[in-house]
Amino acid sequence: MIQFDEKIYFYLLAIVPVMVLAFLFLQVWKRKTQRQFATSGLLRRLAPDKSSFKSALKLIFFLAGLAFLIMGLVNPKIGTKLETVKREGVDIVFAVDVSKSMLAEDIAPNRLEKAKRLVSEIINQLASDRIGIIAYAGQAYPQLPITTDYGAAKMFLQSMNTDMLSSQGTAIDAAIELASTYYDDAEQTNRVLFIVSDGEDHSERSTIDAVELAIQNGIRVFTIGVGKSKGAPIPIKRNGVVEQLKKDSQGEVVITRLNESVLLEIAKEGNGEYIDGTNTEKSVEYIKEQLDQMDKKEFEAKQFAEYKDQFQWFLGLGFLFLFLDIFLLDRKTQWLKKLNLFNENGHE
Numbered sequence: 001m002i003q004f005d006e007k008i009y010f011y012l013l014a015i016v017p018v019m020v021l022a023f024l025f026l027q028v029w030k031r032k033t034q035r036q037f038a039t040s041g042l043l044r045r046l047a048p049d050k051s052s053f054k055s056a057l058k059l060i061f062f063l064a065g066l067a068f069l070i071m072g073l074v075n076p077k078i079g080t081k082l083e084t085v086k087r088e089g090v091d092i093v094f095a096v097d098v099s100k101s102m103l104a105e106d107i108a109p110n111r112l113e114k115a116k117r118l119v120s121e122i123i124n125q126l127a128s129d130r131i132g133i134i135a136y137a138g139q140a141y142p143q144l145p146i147t148t149d150y151g152a153a154k155m156f157l158q159s160m161n162t163d164m165l166s167s168q169g170t171a172i173d174a175a176i177e178l179a180s181t182y183y184d185d186a187e188q189t190n191r192v193l194f195i196v197s198d199g200e201d202h203s204e205r206s207t208i209d210a211v212e213l214a215i216q217n218g219i220r221v222f223t224i225g226v227g228k229s230k231g232a233p234i235p236i237k238r239n240g241v242v243e244q245l246k247k248d249s250q251g252e253v254v255i256t257r258l259n260e261s262v263l264l265e266i267a268k269e270g271n272g273e274y275i276d277g278t279n280t281e282k283s284v285e286y287i288k289e290q291l292d293q294m295d296k297k298e299f300e301a302k303q304f305a306e307y308k309d310q311f312q313w314f315l316g317l318g319f320l321f322l323f324l325d326i327f328l329l330d331r332k333t334q335w336l337k338k339l340n341l342f343n344e345n346g347h348e
Helices: 007-034 040-046 054-074 111-125 150-158 172-179 207-216 260-269 280-292 311-327 334-339
Strands: 002-004 076-089 091-097 130-136 140-147 191-197 219-225 235-238 241-245 274-276 297-309
Touching: 007 054, 054 311, 091 111, 091 140, 091 172, 111 150, 111 191, 111 280, 130 150, 130 172, 140 150, 140 172, 172 191, 172 207, 191 260, 207 219, 207 260, 219 260, 219 280, 260 274, 274 280
Parallel strands: 091 130, 091 191, 191 219, 219 274
Antiparallel strands: 002 076, 076 297, 130 140, 235 241
């Protein structure tokens, strides 16, 4: 298992392609300029010991050294020991609505991004609870099974979008039924399901029936509303630019609204509560209070321990390549010149 201490330094690696492009531009400019004064044959006679490949080799050494130094700043750590630890927590599943209505921008930047931020902030407040993620639209899809790996949860969360499910619509009942299969610990007394949605429900079956099934399985169902009741159109974008607004079969612009009544009913029947997700900070604080009040069950989890710094290896390699770059001269090496591996001698 690998961890990175200072991920922000990864941005410095952008220097590498910039320097490669600058080097290529410089080489083209130099050759174009030289040809204005002399032919390639004459240039070889004027500077017979000038190497044609060492400038590129020096750049490779320099960039390799720079890249290794940057990785040293990032400081990768390797977990050297896998151990079983005792943890206490609640099993939590997040069912996130990824239907097209979640693209509405009545809450910035749009409903889906707001939902993802809410879930991410809730995860940040957790200590030892187990979490799972479900994506749903016209059908429900298991995004991440119950786990204690919060890093993986955030990664899967950020990858969610409205194109990940081909079946459109909003079937909340399917999400609840799938969530009921998620909890793998029969002894866990506190099972929580958070439905993060704008409340639009196009399922033909009764959502309340699915909620009753969840209750029978010991699951408390909370709902988090994302959006505004006054509604907003659904923008259809390409490369970040709005091409048109979604229209119905009659050619009218579709206005999607937050349906709080559906979410309130689900939460009431599910022995949970409805939470207005407009204010992220207040919503997360309230959810944390609710979770803190629940009894925590002890369980075992495997995790890597004794992470060891690896920055010294990268710094060592970085300085080595920079050292080689400094002492690598542009003129031909005599013994390599005799071998003529790179056909540098050319034709007289």
